Amino acid sequence: MSDAPAVAVADLRVRLDGTLILGGVDLTVARGEWVTIIGPNGAGKSTALRAIGGLLPFEGVVELDGTPVERLHRRDRAKTVATVLQSPVVPPAMRVFDYALLGRTPYIPPLGRESAADLAAVADVLAALDLARFAGRRLDTLSGGERQRVFLARALAQGARTLLLDEPTSALDIGHQQEVLELVDHLRAERDLTVLTTMHDLSTAGEYADRMVLLAAGRVAAAGSPREVLTEAHLAAHYRVRVRVIDGERGPLVVPVRG
Amino acid sequence: MKRVFIAAAAAAALLFTGGCAGGDENSTGPRPSASAAYPVTVGPVTLTQRPERIVSLTPTATEMLFAIGAGSQVTAVDDQSDYPPEAPKSELSGFTPSAEAIAAKNPDLVVLSNDIDKISSQLEKLKIPVFLTPAATTMQDTYREIGELGALTGHQDEATALHERMAADIDKIVKAVPQRGAPLTYYYELSPDLYSATSKTFIGSIFAMFGMTNVADPADAAGTHGGYPQLSQEALIKANPDTIFLADSDCCQQSVQTVTARKGWNTVTAVKSGQIFPLNDDIASRWGPRTVELVQSVADAVVKVPA
Amino acid sequence: MRPAGLRPVWLAGGVLTVLVALLAGLAFGSVSLPPVGVAAELLNLVPGVRLHSGLTEREVAILTQLRLPRVVLGLLVGGMLALAGAAYQGVFRNPLADPQLLGVAAGAGLGVTAVIALRGNAAGGDATAGLPFGVPVAAFAGALIALTLTWLLGAAGGRDRSPATLILAGVAVSAFLGAAQTFLMQRNVDTLREVYSWLLGRLATAGWHDVLMIVPYAAVTSAIVLAQRRELDVLTVGDDEATSLGLHPQRSRYLLIIAASLATAAAVSVSGLIGFVGIIIPHTIRLLGGPSYRSILPLSVLFGGAFLALADLLARTTGGQAEIPIGVVTAFFGAPFFIVVLRTSRSVAP
Numbered sequence: 001m002s003d004a005p006a007v008a009v010a011d012l013r014v015r016l017d018g019t020l021i022l023g024g025v026d027l028t029v030a031r032g033e034w035v036t037i038i039g040p041n042g043a044g045k046s047t048a049l050r051a052i053g054g055l056l057p058f059e060g061v062v063e064l065d066g067t068p069v070e071r072l073h074r075r076d077r078a079k080t081v082a083t084v085l086q087s088p089v090v091p092p093a094m095r096v097f098d099y100a101l102l103g104r105t106p107y108i109p110p111l112g113r114e115s116a117a118d119l120a121a122v123a124d125v126l127a128a129l130d131l132a133r134f135a136g137r138r139l140d141t142l143s144g145g146e147r148q149r150v151f152l153a154r155a156l157a158q159g160a161r162t163l164l165l166d167e168p169t170s171a172l173d174i175g176h177q178q179e180v181l182e183l184v185d186h187l188r189a190e191r192d193l194t195v196l197t198t199m200h201d202l203s204t205a206g207e208y209a210d211r212m213v214l215l216a217a218g219r220v221a222a223a224g225s226p227r228e229v230l231t232e233a234h235l236a237a238h239y240r241v242r243v244r245v246i247d248g249e250r251g252p253l254v255v256p257v258r259g
Numbered sequence: 260m261k262r263v264f265i266a267a268a269a270a271a272a273l274l275f276t277g278g279c280a281g282g283d284e285n286s287t288g289p290r291p292s293a294s295a296a297y298p299v300t301v302g303p304v305t306l307t308q309r310p311e312r313i314v315s316l317t318p319t320a321t322e323m324l325f326a327i328g329a330g331s332q333v334t335a336v337d338d339q340s341d342y343p344p345e346a347p348k349s350e351l352s353g354f355t356p357s358a359e360a361i362a363a364k365n366p367d368l369v370v371l372s373n374d375i376d377k378i379s380s381q382l383e384k385l386k387i388p389v390f391l392t393p394a395a396t397t398m399q400d401t402y403r404e405i406g407e408l409g410a411l412t413g414h415q416d417e418a419t420a421l422h423e424r425m426a427a428d429i430d431k432i433v434k435a436v437p438q439r440g441a442p443l444t445y446y447y448e449l450s451p452d453l454y455s456a457t458s459k460t461f462i463g464s465i466f467a468m469f470g471m472t473n474v475a476d477p478a479d480a481a482g483t484h485g486g487y488p489q490l491s492q493e494a495l496i497k498a499n500p501d502t503i504f505l506a507d508s509d510c511c512q513q514s515v516q517t518v519t520a521r522k523g524w525n526t527v528t529a530v531k532s533g534q535i536f537p538l539n540d541d542i543a544s545r546w547g548p549r550t551v552e553l554v555q556s557v558a559d560a561v562v563k564v565p566a
Numbered sequence: 567m568r569p570a571g572l573r574p575v576w577l578a579g580g581v582l583t584v585l586v587a588l589l590a591g592l593a594f595g596s597v598s599l600p601p602v603g604v605a606a607e608l609l610n611l612v613p614g615v616r617l618h619s620g621l622t623e624r625e626v627a628i629l630t631q632l633r634l635p636r637v638v639l640g641l642l643v644g645g646m647l648a649l650a651g652a653a654y655q656g657v658f659r660n661p662l663a664d665p666q667l668l669g670v671a672a673g674a675g676l677g678v679t680a681v682i683a684l685r686g687n688a689a690g691g692d693a694t695a696g697l698p699f700g701v702p703v704a705a706f707a708g709a710l711i712a713l714t715l716t717w718l719l720g721a722a723g724g725r726d727r728s729p730a731t732l733i734l735a736g737v738a739v740s741a742f743l744g745a746a747q748t749f750l751m752q753r754n755v756d757t758l759r760e761v762y763s764w765l766l767g768r769l770a771t772a773g774w775h776d777v778l779m780i781v782p783y784a785a786v787t788s789a790i791v792l793a794q795r796r797e798l799d800v801l802t803v804g805d806d807e808a809t810s811l812g813l814h815p816q817r818s819r820y821l822l823i824i825a826a827s828l829a830t831a832a833a834v835s836v837s838g839l840i841g842f843v844g845i846i847i848p849h850t851i852r853l854l855g856g857p858s859y860r861s862i863l864p865l866s867v868l869f870g871g872a873f874l875a876l877a878d879l880l881a882r883t884t885g886g887q888a889e890i891p892i893g894v895v896t897a898f899f900g901a902p903f904f905i906v907v908l909r910t911s912r913s914v915a916p
Contacts, residue, residue, distance in 0.1 A: 053810055054809065054810070055806050055809050055810060074809075074813070074814065075812035076812075077812065078811050078812030079812075082810070083806075083810040085804075085806055085807070085810075088803060088804060088806075088807060089659075089802070089803050089804040089807070090803075091802045091803060091857060093856065093857040094570075094802070094803075094857055095570065097567045097569065098569055098570045098799075098858065099803070101569050102799070102800055102807075102811060103811070105796075105800055105811040105812060105813065106811060106812040108796065110793075111793060113571075114569055119569065135567050158811070
């Protein structure tokens with residue numbers, strides 16, 4: 001099934017406490033693509049991502065590499081798609097190496113221990129993310145940017161070909177934001193990954209995505225290339241903001257302007 | 260609270276008796292055999308020879324042992340056994356007993372009134388005979404215990420003599436008190452937070468000899484408090500006892516003055532007429548030979564109350 | 567780079583400490599026994615060995631019938647309490663978590679009080695009626711009932727049994743059962759001393775009966791908890807992450823709670839309420855040996871057992887010729903030690 005899309009979502013509906021958060025979302029991510037979901041607060045971006053990652057009950061169709069996600073055993077799902085959530089719990093005393101090693105959990109049998117292959121995979125991932133020298137450091141001694149790389153390391157260690165990233169840059173300063181996004185793009189090319197992220201910061205989102213989906217009030221309001229989605233009209237309608245969209249070399253840039 | 264603990268421990272066995280007044284509690288039982296032959300069996304305990312290294316962990320048994328002439332056979336008593344003064348007091352505890360510490364005294368008989376923390380089975384594992392003698396609820400229990408200790412220690416004759424002497428003394432004391440038209444009521448105080456003992460307890464049976472009525476009885480009519488209810492101040496004042504007996508004068512510093520000073524108590528007959536009688540805490544919490552002194556104290560008090 | 571886990575050095579240290587506690591517990595007591603004689607008698611326990619130890623029959627009985635079962639009981643109970651505490655801390659991600667949180671202690675206490683009160687009130691009941699005979703069963707039953715109540719309450723109103731909800735439910739159940747226990751104690755004053763003695767904890771035991779009673783519980787619950795050590799490590803980074811890594815956090819959590827609570831109920835039914843072990847031991851190990859449950863859990867069993875056995879040694883030798891309740895000893899020595907450890911290490915969260 002090598003030409004099946006990495007992620008195929010049809011009529012995705014999610015209810016929480018009786019309220020309909022997502023009311024029928026369609027979404028496809030081809031293998032190797034980077035798709036970014038944008039939308040105002042409360043639109044349901046994170047909910048959509050979590051449903052696709054198998055963290056929430058949902059109605060509708062979610063297929064990963066052509067297989068419906070409910071037919072995948074948990075461990076297999078973990079080997080297929082890796083999720084990095086917003087603000088993960090950081091146990092302060094855990095070392096970088098051990099945190100990244102958590103990514104190998106789906107490969108370790110229930111009463112077994114990590115194998116040499118697991119340890120090698122972690123070492124490889126840490127090297128790729130320039131974290132090798134931090135391997136023995138406690139998580140609470142790292143900066144925000146370094147920690148974000150550690151979360152990514154854990155996700156990569158899972159060996160999954162699809163990455164779901166929920167707001168990967170929201171806690172970072174402008175320099176680290178760019179650093180992380182460049183890193184993800186670089187890894188995507190190097191390891192043939194598929195990336196689905198949510199972003200609420202629009203300024204540079206258009207430079208990194210192959211396609212975008214604009215969610216508003218639990219439904220898809222617009223979908224297509226960044227140039228098609230990031231228009232002044234769309235943004236004014238859904239974000240109620242006045243913006244100037246500038247055509248950059250790598251994609252549209254969004255700049256809010258005063259009236 | 261120690262008062263309550265000691266009294267409560269003393270009442271661990273709750274046998275309901277008729278609680279009646281009268282003289283048949285003071286009559287002597289069948290005369291035990293005069294021969295001090297061994298082996299002797301009392302309940303589950305069998306001794307093949309006379310015990311010479313007795314350890315007593317209950318002050319009442321200590322008093323009894325010395326009163327029947329077995330004092331020279333006692334090698335150690337617990338830290339609460341303060342009578343008679345020549346009793347070999349040690350640091351052994353009857354409330355938090357240590358099997359090893361007891362064993363270190365190398366006893367050939369241990370006397371207990373509370374089987375706390377399975378101490379008796381621990382001692383049995385060490386092949387140390389244990390005589391468990393729970394607190395008495397009537398004078399009959401006391402006499403029986405004296406007889407049993409007499410049999411175990413080879414002092415049956417002295418035990419019988421003690422029994423007869425106590426019974427006769429008590430009889431004499433009670434008869435010397437003139438009969439009353441209406442029974443006197445009494446409140447027996449175990450602790451300043453108004454814990455009392457009903458007529459169904461050992462101490463209650465003493466007062467019953469004088470035909471007195473216990474104001475705490477209604478508070479434990481069903482026996483759910485085991486004979487030791489805590490009274491409410493209002494109920495007590497309403498009951499208006501003629502006499503008040505204090506068993507907390509030593510432990511909790513209660514006296515005629517402190518009781519009289521209690522708010523709202525000045526309307527109570529006992530307080531108004533000064534009929535408040537402190538008792539010796541120790542004697543009142545034990546059920547041994549000195550119970551005769553207790554009966555005497557009550558008699559002295561009753562006589563002071565005008566007819 | 568080696569992954570976090572149980573270092574052989576620590577394991578050896580744990581086993582060594584247990585042996586030291588065992589030997590010290592056997593060698594010392596109110597009665598002083600010659601060490602050579604003790605060693606000889608211990609060797610005599612091995613079938614086929616017949617050495618002359620020079621101890622009297624009574625001394626041998628003290629050693630094999632009083633001290634040996636008592637020390638073994640201390641090792642077992644201490645190990646179970648520490649393991650249960652560590653499991654709870656991992657499940658609830660809270661350094662103060664302890665099975666007492668979910669009402670286990672309150673339920674056991676109520677069971678004990680009820681059975682002592684009932685026995686005392688029965689017409690003809692007397693103190694000689696095999697004293698704590700029904701107590702272990704009642705404590706165990708009470709603990710399980712309390713746990714069930716907490717469970718049901720935690721799911722009432724359609725809420726999921728999240729850690730926070732369970733803790734709140736546990737607090738409510740503990741308060742309610744504690745009040746019931748106090749009420750019973752007040753109405754049956756003669757139960758006070760016995761219940762109080764149970765509340766403070768004691769390991770005094772005659773023979774192997776109590777030990778044999780909890781060995782099956784110790785074995786089963788330890789196996790269940792230890793088997794989940796890796797899951798516990800993953801749980802520290804959150805339920806969502808654990809799910810996305812292919813685990814079943816809710817199921818692991820329930821299993822751990824049930825096993826840990828069973829272990830505590832069994833320990834408590836035999837030895838009364840002994841506090842501090844379940845909190846101090848795992849936390850100290852975490853501070854000294856790192857945050858991985860793959861080392862915290864097994865080391866908690868070993869060091870928890872040794873700690874309690876040594877505390878019991880103090881309880882029965884420093885009180886003059888009386889016994890100090892063991893709960894007092896664990897608090898007295900445990901708390902300051904913990905403060906020292908806390909001050910000399912950086913802070914960690916489970």
